[in-house]
Amino acid sequence: MSESSFTIRGHGVHSVFEESLRAIDLMPDFERVTGIRAYGRNVVLHVHTMGMFALLRLLAHRGPRLISAHVTPQTLLGSIKGAHLVDPLTRRYMRAMFNLATAVLSVSEATTRELEEIGVRAPIVLMSNAIDERRVQRHIGRRGELRRSFGWDERPVVLGVGQLQPRKGVEEFISCARALPGMNFVWVGGMQFGMLSDARHDVAHLRANAPENVTFTGLVPRDEVFQYCAAADVFFLPSRHETFGLATLEAATAGLPLVLTDLPCYQEWLKDAYLHGETVADFVELLRCLQDEGTRAMWAEKALETAAVYDSRTLTTGLRDAYLLASPQVSG
16 A cells, blocks of 8 residues: 555655556466455555555554555655654654564665664565566657657757655756756656645745756656656756665666766665766766767666666566565465
8 A cells, every 4th residue: 555546646655656556466476455355364565655544554454564665754854844843753653653564675775774773673674666667668769759749959858857855956956957058957746745845935946047958847647757768868866865766767777877966775776887976066077978979878878787677577576575575374
């Protein structure tokens, strides 16, 4: 279950939830159940969100319980207005909720360290995010058609994907666009949390005063996000915190060279397959280098090779292993 199925969508947690549903439905040896049957002792409850409804569902469930740790206290800072004021309470709430689980599925070692730091005692199992690569790569052959439909010219297109919030680095994204007028910058995503979005007015001001080479698409369907990935030239996300970085995986699966902040989670799964910086000056220099087509091709190949490890087979295998671990009787 994910509360995003009946609340706010358009973010990475809901995308992973949808990927998981599709993977489960393709497993001949597992059945996804709903309604009263979903409360059975032999049913594995897999929770992706951390709201009150998810908490009540965990308390009511009689069988094995799994929680995917997509959200930690750190992910709320710079995302939700006033999150820093209630950070101690958030930590206690998340610790209590994670400790209800039979096992917590951590999307990265960096996330595992965060969970341990807030006092999670439940067993923590590493299960990296993965996606169905076919949904992204089917658009790659349409690159020219898609660029025309988006109204793009021949200038290289730098793509950012994520919620419009300080944590994602939208200010740095705009600053780089201002320094590189010879490139087009496109940000896909909106303020999904509305009035609760952190620094909402500041971000709106940044957006209104962005240079002419920046386009904000707002929230779009996920398949359209894949189309933007297939049509763009570079993926750039100067985010300040990620638990894994699903949008980055989607971009890498589309064969885009990656320019990112050097976060611990990226160091784990991308290793040397991305370019990284810390300041606007760093990012501007990296993006300037990627104006060269040969350089882009080299880093695109690195990203694509790394993304291949986190494909549909990895997703299915990871889920199956997690469900059998949580409930050994299923395999019997």
